[in-house]
Amino acid sequence: MANDETGRFMRAVAALSAAPEDVSELGRRLKPVSRVNEPLLAGMIHEIDETVLRRNLTFRNASHEFVTLEVMERRILKVAMCSDEVCDQNWQGKHVASADAASIIEIMRGLADKKQDIYVSSNLCDTAASAPFEGVSARDLNAVMDTVLNHENMPSELDVFLESSKEYALAFASISPSGALSVWGDGQYAAVLENACEQNAETDKSTDGIKIWGSFDSLGPHVFTALFQGYQVLGCFSADHVGKCLSLWHASVSNPR
Amino acid sequence: MTIGEELAAFRNRFAGCSMVVFADLSTGMVLAADTAERTTQEKLDAMCSAARFSLLGPSAQIAGKFLSSDMPDYALVPDLSELQLFIRAAHPAQEALCVVAPIDVECDAVLAQARDLLSRVTAEVS
Numbered sequence: 341m342a343n344d345e346t347g348r349f350m351r352a353v354a355a356l357s358a359a360p361e362d363v364s365e366l367g368r369r370l371k372p373v374s375r376v377n378e379p380l381l382a383g384m385i386h387e388i389d390e391t392v393l394r395r396n397l398t399f400r401n402a403s404h405e406f407v408t409l410e411v412m413e414r415r416i417l418k419v420a421m422c423s424d425e426v427c428d429q430n431w432q433g434k435h436v437a438s439a440d441a442a443s444i445i446e447i448m449r450g451l452a453d454k455k456q457d458i459y460v461s462s463n464l465c466d467t468a469a470s471a472p473f474e475g476v477s478a479r480d481l482n483a484v485m486d487t488v489l490n491h492e493n494m495p496s497e498l499d500v501f502l503e504s505s506k507e508y509a510l511a512f513a514s515i516s517p518s519g520a521l522s523v524w525g526d527g528q529y530a531a532v533l534e535n536a537c538e539q540n541a542e543t544d545k546s547t548d549g550i551k552i553w554g555s556f557d558s559l560g561p562h563v564f565t566a567l568f569q570g571y572q573v574l575g576c577f578s579a580d581h582v583g584k585c586l587s588l589w590h591a592s593v594s595n596p597r
Numbered sequence: 598m599t600i601g602e603e604l605a606a607f608r609n610r611f612a613g614c615s616m617v618v619f620a621d622l623s624t625g626m627v628l629a630a631d632t633a634e635r636t637t638q639e640k641l642d643a644m645c646s647a648a649r650f651s652l653l654g655p656s657a658q659i660a661g662k663f664l665s666s667d668m669p670d671y672a673l674v675p676d677l678s679e680l681q682l683f684i685r686a687a688h689p690a691q692e693a694l695c696v697v698a699p700i701d702v703e704c705d706a707v708l709a710q711a712r713d714l715l716s717r718v719t720a721e722v723s
Contacts, residue, residue: 529663536659549676551651553660553669556712560665565656576663582704586675590700594677 367461380452389478401456415475441480501592512575513537604631613699620645623691648683686715
């Protein structure tokens with residue numbers, strides 16, 4: 341490689357590397373992910389999503405509390421080690437499956453909630469690999485994070501309305517003021533609602549309230565949008581339930597007990 | 598019957614119905630109205646604007662993706678005590694009916710009769 345090519349290559353590598361001030365003996369300082377409620381937790385999930393080759397990712401804070409996760413193909417295969425403050429020692433060496441996503445999120449939140457910077461280091465694994473198709477994917481973690489955080493922070497009136505709506509609605513998607521999206525219901529509608537909800541959040545700047553749309557052709561579903569304290573919901577329900585939707589909204593949000 | 602008489606007859610069929618406005622969505626113009634109490638032109642114009650936004654606005658376009666027609670035929674907007682119903686005339690007519698009724702009004706009946714009324718009066722207008 342000629343000298344000018346080597347120089348260009350080195351500059352490219354330097355541009356991709358972490359800035360020196362972000363690296364310490366604890367590891368590389370995680371960049372918080374903006375637009376979400378828990379940016380450090382989102383940053384940790386982002387690291388997992390970026391890890392393709394098999395590695396032990398250790399997340400630690402300045403108090404030396406840590407969790408080490410064996411990650412491969414963007415999936416957590418195992419909780420390799422953790423400090424007592426972060427998780428129960430029963431988790432040490434435990435292989436995980438997608439059903440453990442909520443528990444893993446709680447462990448990671450235990451570390452991210454301390455109002456301290458989080459550092460990450462990546463090391464080669466010294467144990468035999470388990471099957472890469474098992475484990476908890478970054479996608480599983482994001483889905484849990486969206487659902488949990490959206491639900492936790494949702495105003496109780498809207499939460500009551502949506503919980504009651506599950507009796508008759510086909511599907512709905514909700515988006516929080518910070519952009520956390522969660523989807524419930526029939527997969528056929530849910531996927532379309534997910535996209536439409538994000539699109540609607542960008543365009544609909546109405547005041548709080550609900551709006552129901554329908555067609556005189558009764559074959560199709562009815563659609564509602566609900567806006568409440570910065571949350572936006574887009575949902576579908578069958579044409580028979582217009583009255584039910586209106587009375588539930590009125591009982592839970594317009595006229596809370 | 599004149600359009601004004603049609604609107605008055607429609608409003609009197611539903612107890613507590615306070616306003617019926619016949620509007621042109623393409624121009625945003627109020628064509629005729631019948632109200633329980635004296636009202637201002639500004640209020641009628643505001644109702645017409647609300648109808649345009651609810652039936653043709655960006656959210657209505659998104660809602661249309663889920664309906665069997667491209668755009669919704671009607672929109673229902675409740676508040677604490679009242680329900681606003683915006684009903685479009687069948688394509689290609691550009692008119693709509695805006696109805697303000699009590700929150701517990703029988704929606705299906707209002708929608709069905711509004712549709713009938715629109716088909717009659719838009720035929721007369723055209």
